[in-house]
Amino acid sequence: MQTLQITLPENVLQDLANIKQQLQELKKEFQPKEPTKYLTRNEVARMLSVDVSTVHNWSKKGILNPIGIGARVYYKRKDLENAFIELRK
Incomplete structure (x- = not known):
């Protein structure tokens, strides 16, 4: 079995490294959207x-x-959680 080796230019390798870093930063900040309860x-x-x-x-x-x-009344769960106030700081 033969292996094929490809050498990429330095700027392409740098671009790939930048893209990988940006994706990792996005993953840290990404929070899946929860449906409203x-x-x-x-x-x-x-x-x-x-x-x-x-x-x-x-x-x-x-x-x-x-x-x-x-005639139906509902409350958003998120609004209920936000209604709580911290008593001790």
């Missing part, structure tokens, strides 16, 4: 261990941001 009032109440009326009151006060379709 919508929760009902009951799911939010169960998740936070509170009553549904508390979820309603927090929505009225602007603590939680409800969204709706027709």
